[in-house]
Amino acid sequence: MSEIVPLLEARNVTMRFGGVTAVDDVSLVLGEVELRCLIGPNGAGKSTFFKTLTGQLNPTEGRIKLRGQDVTGLLPNQIARLGVGIKTQIPNVFNGLTAYENVLVAAQRGRSAAMAKAMVEKTLARLRLEPVARRQVGQLAHGQRQWVEIATVLAQEPDLILLDEPAAGMTHEEVERTAELIKEINRTQALVVVEHDMQFIRMIAQTVTVFNQGKVLMEDHVDAVLADQRVRDVYIGKAAA
Numbered sequence: 001m002s003e004i005v006p007l008l009e010a011r012n013v014t015m016r017f018g019g020v021t022a023v024d025d026v027s028l029v030l031g032e033v034e035l036r037c038l039i040g041p042n043g044a045g046k047s048t049f050f051k052t053l054t055g056q057l058n059p060t061e062g063r064i065k066l067r068g069q070d071v072t073g074l075l076p077n078q079i080a081r082l083g084v085g086i087k088t089q090i091p092n093v094f095n096g097l098t099a100y101e102n103v104l105v106a107a108q109r110g111r112s113a114a115m116a117k118a119m120v121e122k123t124l125a126r127l128r129l130e131p132v133a134r135r136q137v138g139q140l141a142h143g144q145r146q147w148v149e150i151a152t153v154l155a156q157e158p159d160l161i162l163l164d165e166p167a168a169g170m171t172h173e174e175v176e177r178t179a180e181l182i183k184e185i186n187r188t189q190a191l192v193v194v195e196h197d198m199q200f201i202r203m204i205a206q207t208v209t210v211f212n213q214g215k216v217l218m219e220d221h222v223d224a225v226l227a228d229q230r231v232r233d234v235y236i237g238k239a240a241a
């Protein structure tokens with residue numbers, strides 16, 4: 001009998017900065033084409049854990065595997081080449097280029113000119129971004145810029161997409177559209193989405209992993225998580241602090 005190898009497997013990951021333990025013995029397993037949300041109050045360690053997955057940080061302890069291959073300590077570009085696409089909290093688009101050109105820059109990696117163009121058109125259509133294709137990204141609304149950036153990630157056809165707070169700073173309409181877009185991408189790709197906004201989690205999430213003080217507080221279906229008193233307490237506790 002062959003064993004099922006998960007797409008992503010983090011085992012006992014710990015990240016310390018001097019005396020601060022930002023991530024404390026976190027394990028997480030993600031299957032092919034799974035959508036996972038990481039939530040938790042500010043300072044819970046979500047972004048730090050995210051960065052250990054992307055190669056931006058080398059964990060102090062623990063191992064990270066992609067389809068069984070140990071990738072712990074690899075550099076971000078090496079991890080990207082293994083089929084992982086990343087959108088961090090820091091914007092990564094060229095404001096002086098159009099949406100089309102931004103996606104083209106990404107799509108050109110490893111493709112002929114004709115193949116790249118076809119991929120740009122396919123990606124813009126899939127995310128319903130054709131109306132802004134010829135506009136300069138610097139002149140788009142905040143939400144539209146975020147979607148263009150997600151398109152640049154998708155155009156590289158990663159098997160796994162990691163998004164850190166994709167709905168941050170968005171209007172309610174933009175948050176709803178971002179949720180739709182993530183669900184569309186999840187038809188073909190696995191995603192790990194770090195998000196603070198509970199409304200957004202409600203719109204997209206299936207399985208949710210809750211972080212608190214560097215540890216996994218719970219992991220369950222979104223409905224169970226949102227109904228859990230401990231989760232309410234850590235959010236309300238933070239909001240009141």
Ligand SMILES: Nc1ncnc2c1ncn2[C@@H]1O[C@H](COP(=O)(O)OP(=O)(O)O)[C@@H](O)[C@H]1O
Pocket residue numbers: 017020021022040041042043044045046047048049
């Ligand atoms: N580069 C760093 N150096 C020192 N401390 C850090 C660094 N990055 C994050 N931290 C600390 O780690 C903890 C978790 O932060 P972070 O992962 O950004 O939380 P979240 O994304 O859940 O808001 C916080 O206490 C933060 O101050």
Ligand SMILES: [Mg+2]
Pocket residue numbers: 046047048
């Ligand atoms: Mg963060």
